[in-house]
Amino acid sequence: MRYKSCYWIESGINFDIDAYKVCCLYSAKGGGNTIIEDNYKGKPINWEKVFEFKKNIKDIFKSGKIYPKCEGCIFLEEKDWDDDHTKISMINLDYWTKCNSRCTYCHTMADKKRYNSFKNYNFLPILKDMIKRDILRPNGHVSFGGGEVTLLKEFEKLLNIFIDFGFPLIRIHSSCIIYSKAIEKGLKEGCVDLIVSVDSGTKEMHRKIKGVDSYDKVWKNLKNYASKQKNKYAVKTKYIVIPGENDIKEEIDAWLIKSKENGINFVLHEIESKWFYARRENVPDEIFEIFNYAKNKAEQLGLKYELYERAEHMMKFHKEKETQ
Numbered sequence: 001m002r003y004k005s006c007y008w009i010e011s012g013i014n015f016d017i018d019a020y021k022v023c024c025l026y027s028a029k030g031g032g033n034t035i036i037e038d039n040y041k042g043k044p045i046n047w048e049k050v051f052e053f054k055k056n057i058k059d060i061f062k063s064g065k066i067y068p069k070c071e072g073c074i075f076l077e078e079k080d081w082d083d084d085h086t087k088i089s090m091i092n093l094d095y096w097t098k099c100n101s102r103c104t105y106c107h108t109m110a111d112k113k114r115y116n117s118f119k120n121y122n123f124l125p126i127l128k129d130m131i132k133r134d135i136l137r138p139n140g141h142v143s144f145g146g147g148e149v150t151l152l153k154e155f156e157k158l159l160n161i162f163i164d165f166g167f168p169l170i171r172i173h174s175s176c177i178i179y180s181k182a183i184e185k186g187l188k189e190g191c192v193d194l195i196v197s198v199d200s201g202t203k204e205m206h207r208k209i210k211g212v213d214s215y216d217k218v219w220k221n222l223k224n225y226a227s228k229q230k231n232k233y234a235v236k237t238k239y240i241v242i243p244g245e246n247d248i249k250e251e252i253d254a255w256l257i258k259s260k261e262n263g264i265n266f267v268l269h270e271i272e273s274k275w276f277y278a279r280r281e282n283v284p285d286e287i288f289e290i291f292n293y294a295k296n297k298a299e300q301l302g303l304k305y306e307l308y309e310r311a312e313h314m315m316k317f318h319k320e321k322e323t324q
């Protein structure tokens with residue numbers, strides 16, 4: 001049947017610190033963040049209930065209405081969707097908070113000690129249960145976010161299962177301070193996509209934004225990963241623009257040049273969340289200028305450039321406003 005929906009509604013799930021949700025997104029106008037079960041601590045999942053919950057959202061879309069939390073989302077698409085309600089092919093994992101960086105913009109900075117000692121539930125038993133019940137389909141993607149992925153105890157095991165299960169795209173967000181053999185394996189096989197948010201080009205800015213002295217280690221590991229990638233666009237550096245801190249052309253130049261020098265062919269540009277959510281309808285022109293500057297510069301250097309999720313929403317609102 002033809003209707004508006006997205007892959008997360010159809011077949012996705014997000015495992016967060018204390019809840020599981022339809023997706024992990026907050027930047028749609030409607031706010032996203034549709035929780036399926038709150039106060040979740042890792043107990044076995046009643047999948048029939050999950051699929052019933054998702055079916056109810058689909059029925060709203062099938063009736064021609066928009067589920068309010070999804071309003072304005074860039075991932076909504078009108079097409080013929082497969083009518084199977086009982087499979088999961090998109091998984092986002094961000095159920096841990098331990099991290100070896102101290103990014104100025106991170107919500108964990110409010111109480112780093114607590115977030116670094118927070119005991120997460122294990123996802124491995126849930127994954128094994130999904131495989132046993134035959135509800136997992138390797139035709140979508142898996143994404144690891146959370147704190148720092150290489151500090152998650154079950155990470156290497158999970159990644160190896162996803163690789164062996166045949167997921168064609170496993171997206172990993174890492175600070176790149178620690179080198180992972182499982183990530184290297186996935187890059188060699190061409191199924192891992194690695195995103196490293198450097199948010200700077202120079203050592204000084206890196207220390208200022210990331211809160212740790214990890215610049216040399218990060219770029220050394222990035223170079224090593226990039227030299228192993230089967231897909232030349234698999235290893236990506238990301239630059240989160242924090243207005244008033246790193247929205248500086250010289251930093252952007254240094255980021256792009258450093259990426260190029262270290263064998264990275266794909267760069268991502270994002271806007272800082274707190275700043276964006278407070279001004280999403282009122283973004284000043286200088287911010288669009290810095291994004292346009294980076295895009296042109298990246299293209300001059302032969303780098304593939306893309307906006308990341310919030311920045312894409314920001315540009316979408318901007319274009320809509322301009323055409324009104």
Ligand code: SF4
Nearest residue numbers: 006023032070073075
């Ligand atoms: S907020 Fe967007 S990605 Fe999330 S379920 Fe709604 S439409 Fe899908």
Ligand code: SF4
Nearest residue numbers: 099101102103106147
């Ligand atoms: S790397 Fe991620 S989790 Fe760690 S401090 Fe930075 S934003 Fe927070």
